[in-house]
Amino acid sequence: MTDNGSAWHIYRGEGQQHTDFDRLPPPPPWREFDGEIIATGDEPRHPVRDARPGTAIRAETYRPERSVVEKVNAALYLRRPLLVTGQPGTGKSTLASSIAWELGLGPVLSWSITSRSNLQDSLYRYDAVGRLQDANLRRLSPDAGPPTTSAGPFITLGPLGTALVARDKPRVLLVDEFDKGDIDLANDLLNILEEGQFTIPELVREEGAEPVALTTEDGDTVLVRGGHVRTRAFPIIIITSNGERVFPRAFLRRCQEVTIPLPGEEKLKEIVRTQLGADTLAATEQLCVDFTTARDAAGGLPTDLLLNAAYLYTAGGDGDDGKRMMAGSLIREARSGQS
Template identity: 50%
Template sequence: MNDWRIYRGAGLPHDGIRRLPPPPPWRDFAAAGPDTGPGADPSAARRLGVQRRLVENHHPRPEEVEAVNAALYLRRPLLVTGAPGTGKSTLAHAVAHELGLGRVLRWPIVSRSTLRDGLYHYDAIARLQDVQLERAGADVGARRSIGSYIRLGPLGTALLPAARPRVLLIDELDKSDLDLPNDLLNVLEEGEFALHELERIADREPEVEVGTDDGGRTVIADGRVRCTAFPLIVLTSNGERDFPAALLRRCIQLDLEPPGEEQLTAMVRAHLGDDAVTDGEELIQRFLHREPGEVVAADQLLNALFLTQHAPSTERVTRERLADMLMQPLDRPR
C-alpha cells in the first residue's frame, strides 16, 4: 500500500486504522524502555531515545557538564534557560540516567501552582467525609490514619532522607505566578519543610506513614521532612520573565543554546536510527541553516523526519508540504 494516509477525508468508513504504524519513540507511552526494574524511569526512553547511550545521543557542551557538576558539588539548584526545544528538560533525564539516580521526579508548573502543591497534599475533605460516615454508623472498614490522606508532592518526595540525591525537574518556572519563585527560597536554602497537620499531633503520633509522589509509602517523624542528600533540582525557563535576585543567587545558572550539528545528528540517531540521519540530511541542514533569530525546536525536526519517512519517496511535493507544516517557526506571527 503506497498511500500513507490513514484518514482519507472521503467520508466513507473503513478499517484503515489497522495500518497505523507504531508511534514515534518520543510519543510511545506504552514502551517500558530497556531499563527495567526498581527505580527505572519509564519516560527516559522517550526523552533520551530508544537507542540511547548518553555519550552518543546527548553530546552536552562543556559548559553544560560544568554547570551540572557545579550544582552537584555545591548542592544548589540548576536554573536552565533557553528557547523551547533546546533540551532543558532532557538534561535532567540525562543526568539521572548516567548517574543511576532513578526516576526523575517532575513538577510541571502552571499559573495556579503553589509551593504547597510541590510539597504535599492533604485531602481534608475525604477525611471529613470518612469521619462523618463513621459517626453515622456506616461501615467504612478499619479506621484510617491521618497519613492515609496525605501524599507528598514531587518536591516533598525529592527532599526525603536518602543516601543518594534524587533528580527533580521543576518545569517551566516562568509560567508560575509572581509569588512562587520567592516562596521556594526557604525550602531550597534549608532543605526541609513541615507538614503542619502532622506537627500538631506529633506528641501523640510521632511517626506517620504517608504516600509519596513515586506511588510508595514513607514514614514522617515529628511532622517534618529533612533531606540528607540535597536533590539535583533542575528548574527550567523559556526566558519569558525575570526572576528575583534572591532566587538567582541560590542557583547555578545555565543558558542552553540551540543544538548544533553534532548534537542534532546524535539526537536523530538516538530516536530514529542511522537511516534517518542519511535520509533526512536535507531537513537537518534546513534546520541548522534557518534564518538568524528564527525559533524552531528540535522536536519539530524529529516530527518532520518521522512523518516524511512514511510518505512515499515519489511524493516529493507531499513530503515538502509536511515538512513545511511541521517546521513552522515558533515566533512567526499567526
C-alpha cells in the same frame, strides 16, 4: 573519563549509564543535611515510572554541550539547584531525564508550573474533606471500625516534598517552565532551597514518636517522624526557564545558572542520528541544512520539529515524493508562523 580535565565529572552526558555517582565527594559543610532515613520495608504501591512516554530513549540519546555538562557537575558538587534557560525545544526538560537515567537515580519527579502553582501544594496536600467523610462513614457503619486518628492517610507529599524525603541518594526533580509561576514563587522557595526541610503541621499536632506513613507524588510510601521532613541527600533540582522573567537576586544566588544554546548544523545532525539512526541522517542531511537556515531566519524553531520532519521523510521508506514534500513543508510552515 580523564581527557580535557574532566576527571571530576560525575555526569557526562554521553548516553551511557554508570555508577560514578558513588564518587561524588561529601557536600561542602554549609550544604550538609542530616534528615533521618526511615526504611518502610515495603514495595511501592504502584510501579514508579516516568510519566512521559519515551523518556528513556530521549534521556539515552541526549547529548548536551560541554558547557552544560560542566554546570551540571558544579551543581552536583555544590548541592545546588540548576536554573536552565534556553529557547523552547533546546532540551531543557530532557536534561533532567538524562541526569536521572545516566546516574541511576530513578524516575524524574515533575512539578509543572502554572499561574496557580504554589509552594504548599508542591510540598504536600491534606485532604481534610476526605478525612471528614471517612469519620462520618465509620460512625454510620459499625463494621467499618473506629475513625482514623492520624492525618497520615489523608496527606500526600507533592513533587518537591517527595524529593526532600531523606534518602541515601537524591531524587531528580524537574521544575518546568518556572516563568509561568506567580511573581512571588521564587521568593517562597528561598528557605526550602537553603534549609532542605519543611514541616507538616497536621502531623506535628499528633502525639507519639512513631513515624507516620505517607504517600508520595509517585505512589511510593515513606515514613515521616514528628511531621518534619528533612533531606539528607539534597535533591538534584532542574528549574527550567524560557528567559521571560527576571528572578530575584536571592533566588539566583541559590542556583547554578546555565543557558542551553541552539544546536548548530553539526549538532542537529548528531541529534537526528542518535534519535532516528544513521540511515535517516544520510537521507535527511539536506533537511538538516534547510532547518538550520529556516530556524535562523525565523529567530528560533524547536529542535523536535526537525525530528518530526526527518521521521516523516523516511517513515515506511523514502521513495514517496508527496511524503518528502510534506516533511519539508513542516519546516517552511513553522518558519512562516514564527516570522
